[in-house]
Amino acid sequence: MSMVEVQPSTPAGMTMTPPPRKRVLPGWAIFALGIVAVVGVLATTSYLTGEPALTSSSTMQNTVTLGLPILLCGLGGIWAERSGMINIGLEGMMILGTWGAAWAGVLGLGPWGSVLFGAIFGALGGALHAIATVSFGVNHIVSGVAINLLGAGVAKYLSTLIFAPLSDNPRDSPPIERFDTFSAPGLADWLGELEREQRAVVSDVAGLLRGLVTRVSPMLIIAILLVFATYWVLWHTRFGLRLRSCGENPIAAESLGVNVYWHKYVAVIASGALAGIGGAALVLGSSPSIYSEGQTANRGFIGLAAMIFGNWRPGGTLAGAGLFGYADGLRLSSGPETVHSLLYAAVIVAGLLVIWQLFRRKWTTALLAAVGAVAVYVLYFATDELPSEFLPYTPHIITLVVLALAAQRLRPPAADGVPYRRGEGD
């Protein structure tokens, strides 16, 4: 069972795998084009609605801070699911990571210690998931749900036991040491001047870039390195090829002498460690940087959603995490009116979709997109602001829309979530 299934009515044995679509452009070029398109849409919206906060540097900084935990969880999801293991326990592993990170801080190990302890505690959760699912063949989702319960319980218990005497509050840890941030000196000031001039497009780009180069935390560097590392290990090493073969067809992998259990174990433990680092990023990124109960707020699930948004690939997951982090960050750095103007951005996106679909002569899809664009435009005009209660759930709504629209174009690993036991293939 995979997270996004093919149509249930199609008998599994009869589906022919379509030949891989020839990519006209290399991946990095598509990525770059995507960034240009996104910045273009945001700059246009910002210009037309007069909402500079859409592209301000503080929005961008919040995007980075809030997107990092999601990104790291998403990377964790890639590791697990590429080896065929659904990991819905990312949330619980992330909670363990937040506790571990805070504990390292309390022990005086500094921010690097926090990252390490976050990884270790997350990996412990991953190891538990691996024992249950790989060795005992438990349903992956059931085990994940149990680990979410367990992770929350263990963190609460330990926090009452260890943090409560220090912070007088069983739900919080005392503040811990954070990373020293650094800014690119000349560049940031110059971009700041550009941003203040409020010129169309130029100021928008400057604002977004400035958010990226001022008060940079080493956490961002770690996360970006981990994106590249994930890509390189999974797609450019022998180990990665074997790991992915366990997710596509474990029986074939077994027949070629791949130790499927071992690869699955490594993948799920790495997945937990990444989720744990995500938890550490959450602790170090919040201000004051403390562990607090309920801090993860379902970010593990959002990370999973970012992974699906990114079609089980690191670059796409980065884009998804950016999108969800942006939706969250915008809420923090500005008011409901600004988020309201995102509706306008949605209209532009839908309009572009109409043109693209007309170009491809897909008349029905184009019509649907046009109807959607008009509906959102009407909503934009009829309301002044979105109810602020819904703002935290923007990522969830986007995820549902993306799943509804693109579920059939996404391609999860073929044996994702399928139970495997050595020697039982036919």
Next chain:
Amino acid sequence: MTTRLRSSLLAPVLAVLFAAVLCAIALIASGANPAEALGAMIGQVGEGQVAVDIVNSTAIYMLAALAAAIGFQMNLLNIGIEGQYRVGALVAAIVGGALVLPPVLHWLVIIVVAAIAGAAWATLPAILKVTRGVHEVLSTIMMNAIAFGLAAFLIRRDQFGILLGNNVSTAPIAESGQVPGIDLGSKGTIFGLVFLAVVAAAVYGVVMNRTRFGFELKASGLSPTAAAAGGVNAKKMIVVSLLVSGAIAGLVGMPEILGRDHAYTLNFASGYGFAGIGIALLGRNHPVGIAFGALLWAFLEKAKGALDNVGVPREIATIMQGAIVLSVVVAYEIVKRMELAAEQRRVGQATGTAVEPEGAAKS
């Protein structure tokens, strides 16, 4: 029969024991005495209203677990019970507060509205699953989160919320809509709708074992291809079972709302949905098993307050619950493998071809 009973009881008992041992180790490691902690929890049952609270919670957990079990019967994982019961309770409280009807009719209307609202919240995942192939786990997780947003929005004071004392809630339900309970004086009041859970469990048992729908549901779960070959419409079964699951989930909030709160308040309880999933696994989707699982869960939840008196953080109860779920599913797998191996041995001896059981040789 005895072997069947033994094999179905073996796993949960093993799991609970294992989880207890795990917690005992955690307690000893943190410098507490497990026996003392257990004694304090059992002693707590006799105190104040705890016994009645346990009965009431058992009913609520049973409803949540039945909702989960219907999905499990056909391998659908309805993670969305959490959101469905919240929406069901909220909509039912709003409708119930706005209506004036004769007593019994008023309850019935509120309960039906709750079920419909719960089912409605499950509709989108069901449609997405059969038309777009979106996995129900993902869509229901998203719907859970959105349900929180919806609840926060609808209870705003410019929507349906009113200020009662220090608490924002929906308009209170008139007395005609309040279900009377069994008043035990200082011991508390048993919710009248405890019987709703019992009825729901009985209906569930009959439908699963005695009707065509139950047969088709279980068949689709055990072997989708065989069910399809037997003429079961897979898509219809998915939609129907998700909606029924959502409808029962909608009822989860009813005992508290009609029996105690008489309105949806800001501090409406959360977490019943995930508990229900755990209990359904523990009770192996069997109504009686679910009842016992719910009782155990309610005991842990309500008696954990006593742990503070003996110097143990009460969160150990949450660890215990998580550990039980994880060890029960592992125990089921182990028992299943042992049975498979025993079966293969028996067949091997009977046919004279002593096949080396594959499941037992390699683990």
